[in-house]
Amino acid sequence: MTNFIQLLIGGVLTGCIYALIALGFSLIFRVTGVVNLAQGAFCILAALACASFEMQFGWSILAASLGAVAVAVAVGAVVGATSFVPGLTRLSNANMLMLTAGLLTVFEGAMQLIWGSQPYALEPFSGQEPLAFAGITVPTQGLWMLGITGVLVLALWVLLTRTRLGQALRACSENPTAARLMGVSVPRMTLFSFCLSALIAAIAGVVIAPATSLQFDSGRLFTVSGFIAAVIGGIASLPGAIVGGLVLGVVNTLATAYLSSLYSNAIALGLLLMVLVWRPSGLMAGGPARRQDVRDEARVWKRVHRLSPAAGRFAAVAALIGAVALPHVMPSEAILGSLVIVGILFVALIGLDLLMGWCGQVALGHAGFMAIGGYTAAGLAIDHQVSPLLGIFAGMGLSLVCALVLSVVTLRLRGLYLALATLSFGLLVTSFAVGLTELTGGPSGMVGIPSLEIAGWAFDTTESMYHLVLVLDVVLVVVSQGVMRSSFGRAIQAIRTDQMAAAALGVNVLRTKLVVFAVSAMLASLSGSLYAFNFHFLSPDMVDATRSLELVAMLVIGGEGTLIGPLLGGLLLTLLPTVFAPLASAKTLVSGLLLVGCFLWLPHGLYGLVVDGLNGIFRRFGETARPGAVSEEAAR
Amino acid sequence: MNAPLVHSRPGLEVRNLCRSFGGLQATADVSFSVPFGTVTALVGPNGAGKTTLFNLVTGIVRPQSGEVFFDGERITGASAGRIAALGLIRTFQTARVFPGLTVLENAMVGGHRRVRTSPFAHMISLPSARREERALRERAEAMLDIVGLGRVRDTHAVELPMGSQKLLEVVRALMAAPRMLLLDEPAAGLNDSETADLAALLRAIRDTGVTVLVVEHNMALVMSVAEQVVVLEAGAVIACGDPDAVRADPRVIRAYLGAEADNQGGRP
Numbered sequence: 001m002t003n004f005i006q007l008l009i010g011g012v013l014t015g016c017i018y019a020l021i022a023l024g025f026s027l028i029f030r031v032t033g034v035v036n037l038a039q040g041a042f043c044i045l046a047a048l049a050c051a052s053f054e055m056q057f058g059w060s061i062l063a064a065s066l067g068a069v070a071v072a073v074a075v076g077a078v079v080g081a082t083s084f085v086p087g088l089t090r091l092s093n094a095n096m097l098m099l100t101a102g103l104l105t106v107f108e109g110a111m112q113l114i115w116g117s118q119p120y121a122l123e124p125f126s127g128q129e130p131l132a133f134a135g136i137t138v139p140t141q142g143l144w145m146l147g148i149t150g151v152l153v154l155a156l157w158v159l160l161t162r163t164r165l166g167q168a169l170r171a172c173s174e175n176p177t178a179a180r181l182m183g184v185s186v187p188r189m190t191l192f193s194f195c196l197s198a199l200i201a202a203i204a205g206v207v208i209a210p211a212t213s214l215q216f217d218s219g220r221l222f223t224v225s226g227f228i229a230a231v232i233g234g235i236a237s238l239p240g241a242i243v244g245g246l247v248l249g250v251v252n253t254l255a256t257a258y259l260s261s262l263y264s265n266a267i268a269l270g271l272l273l274m275v276l277v278w279r280p281s282g283l284m285a286g287g288p289a290r291r292q293d294v295r296d297e298a299r300v301w302k303r304v305h306r307l308s309p310a311a312g313r314f315a316a317v318a319a320l321i322g323a324v325a326l327p328h329v330m331p332s333e334a335i336l337g338s339l340v341i342v343g344i345l346f347v348a349l350i351g352l353d354l355l356m357g358w359c360g361q362v363a364l365g366h367a368g369f370m371a372i373g374g375y376t377a378a379g380l381a382i383d384h385q386v387s388p389l390l391g392i393f394a395g396m397g398l399s400l401v402c403a404l405v406l407s408v409v410t411l412r413l414r415g416l417y418l419a420l421a422t423l424s425f426g427l428l429v430t431s432f433a434v435g436l437t438e439l440t441g442g443p444s445g446m447v448g449i450p451s452l453e454i455a456g457w458a459f460d461t462t463e464s465m466y467h468l469v470l471v472l473d474v475v476l477v478v479v480s481q482g483v484m485r486s487s488f489g490r491a492i493q494a495i496r497t498d499q500m501a502a503a504a505l506g507v508n509v510l511r512t513k514l515v516v517f518a519v520s521a522m523l524a525s526l527s528g529s530l531y532a533f534n535f536h537f538l539s540p541d542m543v544d545a546t547r548s549l550e551l552v553a554m555l556v557i558g559g560e561g562t563l564i565g566p567l568l569g570g571l572l573l574t575l576l577p578t579v580f581a582p583l584a585s586a587k588t589l590v591s592g593l594l595l596v597g598c599f600l601w602l603p604h605g606l607y608g609l610v611v612d613g614l615n616g617i618f619r620r621f622g623e624t625a626r627p628g629a630v631s632e633e634a635a636r
Numbered sequence: 637m638n639a640p641l642v643h644s645r646p647g648l649e650v651r652n653l654c655r656s657f658g659g660l661q662a663t664a665d666v667s668f669s670v671p672f673g674t675v676t677a678l679v680g681p682n683g684a685g686k687t688t689l690f691n692l693v694t695g696i697v698r699p700q701s702g703e704v705f706f707d708g709e710r711i712t713g714a715s716a717g718r719i720a721a722l723g724l725i726r727t728f729q730t731a732r733v734f735p736g737l738t739v740l741e742n743a744m745v746g747g748h749r750r751v752r753t754s755p756f757a758h759m760i761s762l763p764s765a766r767r768e769e770r771a772l773r774e775r776a777e778a779m780l781d782i783v784g785l786g787r788v789r790d791t792h793a794v795e796l797p798m799g800s801q802k803l804l805e806v807v808r809a810l811m812a813a814p815r816m817l818l819l820d821e822p823a824a825g826l827n828d829s830e831t832a833d834l835a836a837l838l839r840a841i842r843d844t845g846v847t848v849l850v851v852e853h854n855m856a857l858v859m860s861v862a863e864q865v866v867v868l869e870a871g872a873v874i875a876c877g878d879p880d881a882v883r884a885d886p887r888v889i890r891a892y893l894g895a896e897a898d899n900q901g902g903r904p
Contacts, residue, residue, distance in 0.1 A: 483759050487748050489755075491745065493734060494745045496736065503716040503720065504696070505748060506721050
């Protein structure tokens with residue numbers, strides 16, 4: 001019993017931190033309708049800055065904490081003003097979600113450069129000695145967490161309900177247009193809410209830092225836990241955030257203690273899915289309901305980018321000749337190796353493009369399917385001497401089953417909620433990959449994976465892999481192109497922007513989405529298997545959430561809904577570090593910056609640029625391009 | 637129900653349909669029927685519940701009580717997809733063309749529900765798939781030519797002016813081979829000559845055997861094409877019959893003039 005109470009207290013303390021981050025989510029969501037995934041990064045930023053102030057500059061705990069919070073809020077103000085607020089007027093909600101995912105990547109990359117990848121732990125505010133009472137011990141830091149959470153919640157409540165500023169904020173959340181008519185500057189209020197939630201997250205980070213160890217990429221854990229808490233409580237409800245945080249904290253702690261930490265993640269995910277499916281508005285629904293459709297805002301699709309047929313034929317032939325000739329003209333093993341990786345990732349990217357670019361379903365956990373494919377095929381090959389090809393099919397089968405289960409469970413979820421469900425799925429797979437040590441080799445990875453061998457042909461050299469991947473990619477592009485030009489492909493694109501209108505024309509929306517999701521998952525799985533066979537090694541961090549976000553970055557940078565675009569994005573992000581070695585350590589930062597930049601300034605990606613360029617050249621050479629092949633600015 | 641028309645087999649039957657949003661009674665006990673082979677117009681002042689009625693019939697909003705039958709089959713509360721599969725195809729009040737697709741491709745989406753070849757056949761480009769695709773394309777091109785959109789068929793659909801987008805939506809709905817077409821204010825945004833073309837188009841559609849239910853504000857259009865007019869006011873049917881009878885109905889006159897006076901007075 002004592003033990004149980006002890007655990008309960010621990011759960012409440014953890015829950016306080018979740019609640020604080022959830023509060024930040026709810027605050028921004030209520031004002032803008034956007035979920036800010038960079039939330040957790042402010043926690044870590046403040047914690048790491050605090051560590052530096054204390055250890056390197058020798059500041060006192062109080063000064064270091066205040067300084068760190070100030071730094072985080074200042075960074076928040078700059079980031080908010082340059083990316084988040086401008087993005088709001090240009091991007092759909094779901095794209096905003098991915099913009100913030102990009103911001104999270106930027107933060108992680110920058111913090112990795114500044115603080116390295118080692119974990120930091122701070123001294124507790126008031127000593128290591130815990131308080132003991134009737135056999136129950138409470139770390140003093142826990143009291144700090146509890147107290148500061150209480151004070152923050154109270155201060156926020158006063159701000160929102162008792163001040164003019166709070167009134168303006170609530171006006172923005174309830175009716176932005178009316179607020180604007182009444183003279184409230186909505187962008188300024190948005191920025192204010194962004195900074196306010198950065199402040200809350202930063203305080204949470206400074207307070208939690210002594211109780212756990214943090215490193216540059218712990219932010220995503222806070223983001224996910226905070227978000228799960230916010231959704232459980234009701235994303236639009238501030239009291240809901242606190243309730244959700246406490247519930248999640250207690251459930252997580254109890255599950256970790258009585259089952260295992262492996263299952264505590266699974267239980268958190270299960271809890272999230274249960275709430276999403278049965279009570280999408282959360283336990284404490286509140287505030288105005290915001291529409292969370294698929295990315296049905298037309299502004300994403302202002303222009304149609306298509307190569308004119310002549311330019312398309314030319315580009316295809318040129319690219320093919322170049323790709324075949326490349327190993328002979330440039331026999332650099334390193335570059336060829338990178339190209340093989342690009343080619344393998346391109347398989348997953350085609351799947352992701354079908355799902356996100358063509359069908360409009362946001363997916364942030366695609367590396368989870370890569371992991372399933374990789375571990376299944378490699379594990380079967382090592383432990384049971386199953387032929388690689390059979391292993392690949394087994395992996396695809398398993399991915400298919402997982403995708404179907406996931407999509408049946410998330411059938412009603414759209415946009416934002418689907419994105420988060422997929423993100424949680426990816427994290428769940430990673431936690432299994434780390435936890436099921438006897439099957440996967442745990443955190444240190446799986447070694448001794450054989451080379452790919454198909455019907456007696458061994459693909460054990462870089463060049464042979466290159467040719468295999470090249471053929472596979474070409475076949476996939478040709479086949480996908482065919483499907484996209486069919487009636488099924490047009491139905492997919494109709495669903496992308498307007499599910500309701502598509503359904504009203506007799507398109508079976510659910511079945512179509514299911515098929516696309518399943519195909520997409522199987523392609524990711526295939527890509528994961530090839531990845532494992534190529535490296536002869538697979539570890540959880542090769543196919544974790546970072547990889548998922550990297551895939552999204554490649555897709556967006558290259559150009560969504562273009563099939564070829566993601567290849568350009570993949571080439572850019574993979575080859576840049578190979579060509580410019582100093583960039584390798586800044587890879588995460590660069591890919592994050594590119595992602596954010598592309599969302600804001602290059603909505604059609606590299607592919608859009610290439611298409612415009614090629615079409616222009618061909619027009620100048622007197623080719624009569626179809627009028628539709630020429631992209632024009634849309635009438636508003 | 638007064639259904640004095642020659643075409644007596646009821647296509648769509650709406651019985652006692654009720655739906656409220658919060659405190660607002662959007663439709664209250666609405667009943668009427670649309671005989672097969674006719675053009676029926678649904679008219680009424682703004683906020684009378686016309687669009688809600690469309691949403692209830694096409695499965696986008698679920699009714700709280702009441703029933704809807706199509707060709708004798710009960711479709712109350714069925715999904716939008718199932719209702720479309722029965723041949724009940726609608727357009728929307730504000731044109732909802734699919735962004736990212738050209739005009740021609742938008743029209744071809746309409747033909748989706750009648751496509752028989754599987755995506756796999758298209759994947760490997762089987763002759764049967766190519767043949768069906770070509771037939772679909774030709775049908776879409778022909779339809780676009782009829783309404784005068786043939787010239788812009790390779791343009792990005794959302795670049796069209798609003799009037800053309802609404803026409804495109806009608807074409808897209810026709811491509812779905814509807815048994816009954818529900819048009820939500822198709823003349824909004826059209827000029828006079830375009831409206832006259834639309835009237836001719838509606839009559840042509842009816843002559844091909846498609847039943848039409850149209851929500852429209854343009855009274856000249858309504859009176860020139862409709863065989864039956866249903867008047868809604870504040871969520872209830874206040875008159876139903878042939879155009880001349882409805883036009884002479886004192887309740888309709890009062891509702892219309894009264895509603896307009898109220899509108900100017902700032903009725904919510």
